Amino acid sequence: MAKFIKSADCVNAIALDDQVVEFCFVGRSNVGKSTLINALANANIARTSKQPGRTQLINVFDFGDYRIVDLPGYGYAQVSKSKKYEINQMLIDYISNRSNLFCVFQICDIQHITEMDIDVFKNVSKRFVNVYIVLNKVDKVNNSYFNNNKHKIAKMFGCKEQNLIPVSAFKKLNISYIKRLMNILTKKLK
Numbered sequence: 001m002a003k004f005i006k007s008a009d010c011v012n013a014i015a016l017d018d019q020v021v022e023f024c025f026v027g028r029s030n031v032g033k034s035t036l037i038n039a040l041a042n043a044n045i046a047r048t049s050k051q052p053g054r055t056q057l058i059n060v061f062d063f064g065d066y067r068i069v070d071l072p073g074y075g076y077a078q079v080s081k082s083k084k085y086e087i088n089q090m091l092i093d094y095i096s097n098r099s100n101l102f103c104v105f106q107i108c109d110i111q112h113i114t115e116m117d118i119d120v121f122k123n124v125s126k127r128f129v130n131v132y133i134v135l136n137k138v139d140k141v142n143n144s145y146f147n148n149n150k151h152k153i154a155k156m157f158g159c160k161e162q163n164l165i166p167v168s169a170f171k172k173l174n175i176s177y178i179k180r181l182m183n184i185l186t187k188k189l190k
Contacts, residue, residue, distance in 0.1 A: 002041035005067070007057040011093050014060060014069075021066040021186050022100040026091065026120065027107030029073030032136045036107060036169040037061060037070055040179060046070060056087060058094060066186045069094070069101070075116050095124060103130035103185055105178070110135040110146065110166065113156065121157050130185060132163050134178070139168035 008014045025033045034046035045061055059070040071094060072087045095101065104124050108117050125131050135153070138146060146166040154161045165181075167174040 002043065002045055002061055002063045002068075004045045005060040005062050007059050009057055010090060011058070011097055014058065014098070016060070016067075016100070018100075020100060021102045021189055022060075022069050022098065023066060023103045023105060023182055023185075024069040024071055024094065024098075024101055025105050025107055026071045026095070026124070027073060027134075027136075028075040028109070028114065028117065031073065031107045031109050032169050033070050033073065033107050036134070036136060036167065036175075037068055039169045039172050039175045040068065056083070058090060063182075066182060067100070069098075071095075074120060075114070095127065101128075102189065103132070103182075104128050105132050105134050107134045107136050109137050110141060111137065113153065118157055121159070125159070131159070132165055132181070133157060133159065135164060135166045136169055138166045138173060139171045 005016070006014070025036065027033050034048045037046040038044050038048065041061070041063070046059065056072050058072070061068045061070070071091050074088065074091060095104070106117070106121055106124065121131065121133065133153075135146065146164075150161050150164055154164060165174060165178060167178065169175070
């Protein structure tokens, strides 16, 4: 059963020095990272809020064979400039230096992909082969939207179409696919 382990304000404070694989979730504020974690856990283990920028720490969750790390949202948040800088440094430090990190899931709103989303993807892709773009909130668009736009979205990011995963955390669409993918990637490392 999945469970919350801890919150940390820096990479060193995570202090879980073991060989457990970590998948991190990164994305803009209010894109649904916590809701997605709850859908994957099939329980409310991550705090959700309608107010952008509520997650300001690195939150670590145990999923048995692997961990999911929820990073603070980048972009819009009702915090001071110094706090935004601190959060950005925390993201960069975790993604650049965490040895357990194996794969990044970048969560984006399928209707509102920004230049910042594309910049983050390009920077993360420099370090990791395993980067997936989770296009959340597909329940808010018509059924053919993803199929009609996946080529254009992949081109925007400069990635392969197979690295795009359309989901609805709210309706639990493709949640089982992400779980299977994490299990497959974890087994490859063993």
